[in-house]
Amino acid sequence: MSVDKATVAKIASLARIRMDDAALEQMVPELNGILQWVEQLGEVDVTGIEPMAAVIPNTLRLREDVVDADPLTGGGKRDDVLANAPAAEHGFFGVPKVIE
Amino acid sequence: MTDLTSLGVKDIRDGVAKGDFTAREVAEAFNAAVAGAAALNAFIVTTPDHALAAADKVDAARAAGEPLGKMAGVPIGMKDLFATHGVQTTAASHILEGFTPRYESTVSQKLWDAGAGMLGKLNLDQFAMGSSNETSYFGNVASPWRKAGSNQPMSPGGSSGGSSSAVAARIAPAATGTDTGGSIRQPAAFTGICGIKPTYGRCSRWGIVAFASSLDQAGPMARSVEDCAIMLGAMAGFDPKDATSLQMDVPDWEAALNADLRGKKVGIPREYRMEGTDQAILDSWEQGKAWLKDAGAEIVDVSLPHTKYALPAYYIVAPAEASSNLARYDGVRYGLRDLPDGPNGKGGGLQDMYAATRAAGFGDEVKRRILIGTYVLSAGFYDAYYTQAQKVRALVARDFARAFEECDVILAPTTPTASFPLGSMNEDPLTMYLNDVFAVPASLAGLPAMSVPATINADGLPLGLQLVGRPFDEQGVLNAGLAIQSRAGFTAKPEKWW
Numbered sequence: 001m002s003v004d005k006a007t008v009a010k011i012a013s014l015a016r017i018r019m020d021d022a023a024l025e026q027m028v029p030e031l032n033g034i035l036q037w038v039e040q041l042g043e044v045d046v047t048g049i050e051p052m053a054a055v056i057p058n059t060l061r062l063r064e065d066v067v068d069a070d071p072l073t074g075g076g077k078r079d080d081v082l083a084n085a086p087a088a089e090h091g092f093f094g095v096p097k098v099i100e
Numbered sequence: 101m102t103d104l105t106s107l108g109v110k111d112i113r114d115g116v117a118k119g120d121f122t123a124r125e126v127a128e129a130f131n132a133a134v135a136g137a138a139a140l141n142a143f144i145v146t147t148p149d150h151a152l153a154a155a156d157k158v159d160a161a162r163a164a165g166e167p168l169g170k171m172a173g174v175p176i177g178m179k180d181l182f183a184t185h186g187v188q189t190t191a192a193s194h195i196l197e198g199f200t201p202r203y204e205s206t207v208s209q210k211l212w213d214a215g216a217g218m219l220g221k222l223n224l225d226q227f228a229m230g231s232s233n234e235t236s237y238f239g240n241v242a243s244p245w246r247k248a249g250s251n252q253p254m255s256p257g258g259s260s261g262g263s264s265s266a267v268a269a270r271i272a273p274a275a276t277g278t279d280t281g282g283s284i285r286q287p288a289a290f291t292g293i294c295g296i297k298p299t300y301g302r303c304s305r306w307g308i309v310a311f312a313s314s315l316d317q318a319g320p321m322a323r324s325v326e327d328c329a330i331m332l333g334a335m336a337g338f339d340p341k342d343a344t345s346l347q348m349d350v351p352d353w354e355a356a357l358n359a360d361l362r363g364k365k366v367g368i369p370r371e372y373r374m375e376g377t378d379q380a381i382l383d384s385w386e387q388g389k390a391w392l393k394d395a396g397a398e399i400v401d402v403s404l405p406h407t408k409y410a411l412p413a414y415y416i417v418a419p420a421e422a423s424s425n426l427a428r429y430d431g432v433r434y435g436l437r438d439l440p441d442g443p444n445g446k447g448g449g450l451q452d453m454y455a456a457t458r459a460a461g462f463g464d465e466v467k468r469r470i471l472i473g474t475y476v477l478s479a480g481f482y483d484a485y486y487t488q489a490q491k492v493r494a495l496v497a498r499d500f501a502r503a504f505e506e507c508d509v510i511l512a513p514t515t516p517t518a519s520f521p522l523g524s525m526n527e528d529p530l531t532m533y534l535n536d537v538f539a540v541p542a543s544l545a546g547l548p549a550m551s552v553p554a555t556i557n558a559d560g561l562p563l564g565l566q567l568v569g570r571p572f573d574e575q576g577v578l579n580a581g582l583a584i585q586s587r588a589g590f591t592a593k594p595e596k597w598w
Contacts, residue, residue: 051490055546
């Protein structure tokens with residue numbers, strides 16, 4: 001499979017990365033080079049093989065059902081959470097207008 | 101007095117404990133070495149005060165007769181992928197420039213608790229995506245090594261290139277690295293130092309800027325196997341804040357180091373004999389076999405039939421996870437915000453802000469991988485690419501499981517070539533990817549793997565050998581590494597030009 005400029009523009013839009021025409025033109029052959037190279041995975045017989053999401057067997061733990069079990073992530077950290085925000089206002093994240 | 105910057109982790113820790121010198125003297129010596137090595141561009145920010153404060157604490161504890169930690173008095177470099185409280189953490193990206201965490205990563209906290217101090221935050225490939233340290237927003241890192249008779253700047257490898265450069269140049273006795281598809285082992289090999297990626301889950305990922313979460317693992321980079329064992333012991337351990345953290349005890353790797361390999365079998369994977377591998381690398385591999393045989397091991401041939409598919413599978417799985425992980429950089433909660441004007445001269449909307457912020461904040465390689473990841477996860481392509489890659493990953497892991505029925509540890513080259521000049525591999529992203537061909541399979545299988553320096557090639561550049569072990573068998577990897585280290589007698593170091 002290969003991608004054309006319109007497809008790359010669509011992907012870039014899905015990924016929320018603004019790209020002008022020149023950037024798209026440059027990206028098309030680069031992505032196609034990579035995609036053509038990964039095509040070889042199609043040769044592999046994967047009959048009966050389960051896709052692997054986790055390499056080392058592990059179980060998901062449940063934390064204790066108490067408020068603020070971990071004080072670092074339990075809440076009450078508004079100032080810390082907002083400390084690096086580019087536009088924090090009145091204790092909230094500031095964003096551009098989203099409703100006309 | 102000995103030049104303190106020539107010492108490694110063990111010698112510093114023991115010297116401080118014995119009173120041969122103070123932790124403060126060590127910190128001052130390395131702070132000065134860091135300040136004098138700006139030409140390497142190994143550090144994004146330096147933190148001499150952090151190193152001094154940690155040293156003073158150790159000296160005071162020693163004076164008071166208190167027990168000292170595993171890394172007491174050792175100042176280290178911290179890859180700028182670890183969140184450090186109050187110290188800028190960028191992942192070498194523009195989008196996180198100025199980001200100052202209000203929390204400390206688990207691994208860095210454990211190192212400070214063990215008595216280590218921080219010399220500064222080390223440069224890397226942007227978001228750990230790269231194999232040459234040429235994708236950093238803060239400029240390339242130069243290796244302290246140069247080809248014999250040449251002034252050309254060489255790559256320190258990547259993504260932990262600031263770490264490898266600093267440790268090889270002796271401006272830091274050790275540094276943290278992270279390895280997603282070779283980012284500890286390949287730079288270690290390029291610069292003649294040691295580096296180990298432990299079993300996936302040994303080191304907490306909490307507070308490490310995420311690249312590909314099913315692959316990312318932290319590990320130490322230092323100049324000896326012993327130093328790696330000590331530092332890994334300080335970094336590893338269960339952390340409830342990381343859902344994939346291994347809930348098991350951390351062995352005392354340092355105490356159990358043993359280079360006697362009698363009764364052990366070393367597997368040589370035949371599929372690693374690949375076209376395009378330097379003859380000098382193949383020769384060093386043969387030499388490595390002889391060293392391990394001399395240490396008492398039996399050498400056996402093993403097969404890892406899906407080796408050639410590991411790298412393409414990695415370049416689907418890792419970008420897919422990256423595209424998801426990096427969705428968090430949105431210009432809202434932290435980092436860069438670029439808010440362009442919309443049509444009619446009015447301010448742009450939220451979507452414009454996202455797209456402009458990410459366009460300005462990510463470098464080319466990061467964008468490339470986000471786009472690949474977005475594509476392989478998109479409707480209609482998910483099964484053909486992503487599910488297929490995950491199945492191939494399962495086969496790569498199964499290959500290793502079968503090989504480890506016949507051997508205890510695997511010996512292979514770390515890289516197909518020695519270091520290359522900066523700027524020489526930028527034509528095609530694929531040629532750069534291929535440098536990780538020997539490193540990626542162990543990453544996909546989550547196995548402990550280490551690079552140790554073996555020899556010097558005809559250009560005077562170091563070559564590394566790689567050891568891969570069973571899950572949780574860091575000890576087996578370290579022991580085989582020690583057997584190589586004690587026979588290789590690798591004492592070469594770069595001549596100071598910086």
